Amino acid sequence: MPSGSDNRGARNSGAKSAKAIKAAKKSSGGAKPRSGMPKKREIPWLTVGAVVAVIALLAILAVNLVPKYQDKTAADKYAPTADNPDPSTSIDGVVKKDYPAALHISATQRVAYDQSPPFGGPHDATWATCTGIVYPNAIRTENAVHSLEHGAVWITYNPDKVSGSDLDTLKSKVDGKSYMLMSPYPGLDSPISLQSWGHQLKLDSADDKRINEFVAALRLNNFGAYPEKGASCSTIPGAFDPDNPPAFDATPPGPDAVSMDGKGLTPDTSEAGSGAGLPIAPQPTPGS
Structure with missing residues (x-):
């Protein structure tokens, strides 16, 4: 009877199927059982924070330094x-x-004076300290x-019109800079x-x-823009106190005032007693 033959055929067919399944698993690396939920991808927050901090620092430097560099380049x-x-x-x-x-x-x-503020003409024998001083109160114009x-540049401002950040901007152009002074007027x-x-x-x-252009062009301009080359801007001991300078006088000068001519x-070419022997401040480089 063919039953034996049929059994052998079934066994052979089953063996082939088992081999095929085994070969398929082998080629695919085999199925691996899942163990719980898949892991979430972790965000490297420390790295992200460091990158953000660097970007913020670069932005701050760009905002603060680039305009200053551009201003200096233009002023030069x-x-x-x-x-x-x-x-x-x-x-x-x-x-x-x-x-x-x-x-x-x-x-x-x-x-x-013929101008307000004045910018030339007769003046006090004692100069106002002009070593980058920002005077909080108005000072005597003659000094x-x-x-x-x-050779100094004097920045004045109307205290009723300039305050806050605008005043701070002006101060930054004067404070600590040689041959500069500033005061309200x-x-x-x-x-x-x-x-x-x-x-x-x-x-x-x-x-x-x-403002920067004016300072660059005229502060210590040694090509003829001011009369006394090499003169000091330092404080004259006992003659001018930058912490308590002579006060501004807003009243009219009066009939006994000295005229502009x-x-x-008598022209005093020696300036004896008004600064002889004082050190001369270092000459600034353009734009400094």
């Missing part, structure tokens, strides 16, 4: 040279006047004008006014780029 274009001794002539709004130098008055006299004769007809000897620039904003005054 106004540094005086032998070929361009007065770059302020290309700054819009600068007013220029010629004034005689070394016309000194006493501490009790006043000058009938400040003498500082201009030494009550009644000023513009928010801000810059003075160097024979030059003035009135502005509305502390962010105006012309210095009539009756």
Whole structure:
């Protein structure tokens, strides 16, 4: 009977199927049983935090340093040279006047200045300390004008119009910088006014780029923009106290005030007793 033959065929067929299944498992690496839920992918928070911190630092540096670098680069274009001794002539709004130098008055006299704030003409024999001083109160104009004769730039502002961050911006341009001084000027007809000897620039904003240009062009301009080359801006002991300077006088000068032509005054070319022997401050590099 064929039953034996059929049994052998079934066994052979089953064996082949088992071999095929075994070969399939082998080629696929075999099925691995799952053990619970799949693991969640962990986020490297420390790495992410470090990257964010670095990006934030770079952003802060860019915000603070890039504009300053751009301002310095722009201002450096106004540094005086032998070929361009007065770059302020290309700054819009600068007013220029010629004034005689070394016309000194006493501490009790006043000058009938032709400009407000003044930027030249007769002045006190003692200069206002101009070593990067930010005066919190208005100072006597006759002392400040003498500082201009030494090559300083005097930044003034109307205290009723400039305050807060704008005032801080102005202070940052003066504080600690040689041959610079700053003070409020009550009644000023513009928010801000810059003075160097024979030059003035009135502005509305502390962010105006012309402030840096004016300073670069005229502070210690040794090509003729101020009369007394090499003169000191340091404090004169016993003559001017930067912590308690002579006060600003807002009243009209009066009929006995010294005129702008210095009539009756003798030019003092020696400045004896008003700074002889004081050290000369280091000359700043353009834009510093």
